[in-house]
Amino acid sequence: MTLVTTSKDANGIITLTLNDPDTRNAISDLPMVEALLEALVAANADPDGRVIILTGNGKAFSSGGNIKKMGKDQGLAASLPARTRVNYRQGIQRLPLAFEALDIPVIAAVNGPAIGAGCDLSLMCDLRIAGESALFAESFVKLGIVPGDGGAWLLPRVVGFSKACEMALTGDPVDAQEARAIGLVSKVVPDAELMEAAHALALRIAVNPTDAVRLTKRLLRESTTQRLDQFLELSAAFQALAHATGDHAEALAAMLDKRKPTFKGR
Numbered sequence: 001m002t003l004v005t006t007s008k009d010a011n012g013i014i015t016l017t018l019n020d021p022d023t024r025n026a027i028s029d030l031p032m033v034e035a036l037l038e039a040l041v042a043a044n045a046d047p048d049g050r051v052i053i054l055t056g057n058g059k060a061f062s063s064g065g066n067i068k069k070m071g072k073d074q075g076l077a078a079s080l081p082a083r084t085r086v087n088y089r090q091g092i093q094r095l096p097l098a099f100e101a102l103d104i105p106v107i108a109a110v111n112g113p114a115i116g117a118g119c120d121l122s123l124m125c126d127l128r129i130a131g132e133s134a135l136f137a138e139s140f141v142k143l144g145i146v147p148g149d150g151g152a153w154l155l156p157r158v159v160g161f162s163k164a165c166e167m168a169l170t171g172d173p174v175d176a177q178e179a180r181a182i183g184l185v186s187k188v189v190p191d192a193e194l195m196e197a198a199h200a201l202a203l204r205i206a207v208n209p210t211d212a213v214r215l216t217k218r219l220l221r222e223s224t225t226q227r228l229d230q231f232l233e234l235s236a237a238f239q240a241l242a243h244a245t246g247d248h249a250e251a252l253a254a255m256l257d258k259r260k261p262t263f264k265g266r
Contacts, residue, residue, distance in 0.1 A: 001020070002035075003018070003019055003020055003032050003035035004018060004019060004032075004039045005019050006042070006043070008046070009199075011203055011207075012046075013050060013051050013053060013202045014053070016036070016039050016040070016043065016052060016055075018061075018062055021057050023066055024058065024062070024113070025057065025060055026065060026067075027065075027117055027118065027121055028069070028092055029069065029075060033091050033094060036098075037094060037098050040098050043104060044102050048265070049104055050104070050205065050206040051105050051107065051202040051205045052102075052104055052107065053109050053198045053202055054107070054108050055109040055111050056112065059112045060111075060118070061110045061111050061113065061118055062113075062115070062117070062121050062122075063115050064114075064115045064120070064139075065117050075087075076088055076091055076092065076148075095124060095149065096124050096154065099124035100221065103214040103217060103218055104214060105213060105214075106124075107198055108122040109194050109198035110128060110129070110130040110185065111133075111134070111191065111195075112131065112134060113134070115135070116140055117147075117151070119137055119155075120147060120149050120150065120155070122136070122184075123151065124154065126217060127186060127201065128184065128185040129185055129187040129188070129189065129197055129198055129201065130179060130188050130189075130194075131189060131191035131194040132176050132190055133176070133191050134188070135175055136167075136173065136179050136184060137172070137174065138155055138171065139173070142171040151168070152164075152168060157224060158184060159182045163182050176188045187201075208263070209245065209248070209250075209251065209263045210265040211241070211247060212242055212245070218238070219235060246264060247261075247263045247264065250262060250264070
């Protein structure tokens with residue numbers, strides 16, 4: 001079974017689908033981690049790739065950890081704590097680092113429950129929209145563990161410190177409408193319309209010049225960690241690159257000619 005399926009349309013929109021519905025698309029097992037990493041790297045390297053949509057097959061976006069493998073010496077947990085630490089580093093912790101390194105924008109189309117590491121997986125994406133049946137839970141405390149995949153770093157940056165504390169310390173779920181109210185997702189649509197809405201959002205991004213989109217995304221990511229003076233230097237460097245592209249010249253010409261631009265990704 002292919003754990004992550006990939007498809008690409010004529011607009012350069014790449015859809016990655018977690019494809020393990022029997023575990024509700026759990027992402028803690030190494031084969032799933034490897035499959036998702038491989039798909040992300042390939043999409044980012046695709047010169048025609050403009051936007052990624054990440055979703056889940058079945059009724060769940062992702063259940064997070066595989067509960068059946070949470071006993072010691074199964075999955076990430078080992079008899080020796082030092083080994084468990086290594087397992088996290090060599091396993092699921094590679095995912096937030098991989099998402100952080102992506103230049104291509106990623107939209108999470110959350111089609112059902114996103115629980116624990118599944119919630120954190122949605123947070124690793126740049127944009128999130130949800131179907132009405134979506135449910136988000138930073139529920140690690142319910143199992144007597146912590147967000148070992150980076151969720152305690154990701155969640156406050158999306159919903160703010162106080163709400164992140166509420167979600168992580170109670171472990172209580174948040175439905176789609178509350179998720180929209182707290183900024184966890186930007187849009188909620190009927191379940192049957194989720195992928196259509198995700199593609200519509202992706203297309204609004206994909207029509208813009210590829211280099212400008214990727215450079216802008218990188219600036220937004222870097223803005224969370226850099227001092228203003230460092231960030232301005234980076235912005236100037238990226239702007240120099242953008243000014244030199246053919247797509248920038250085409251955008252100016254099209255605006256002056258009052259016509260629709262034809263971008264070629266260079």
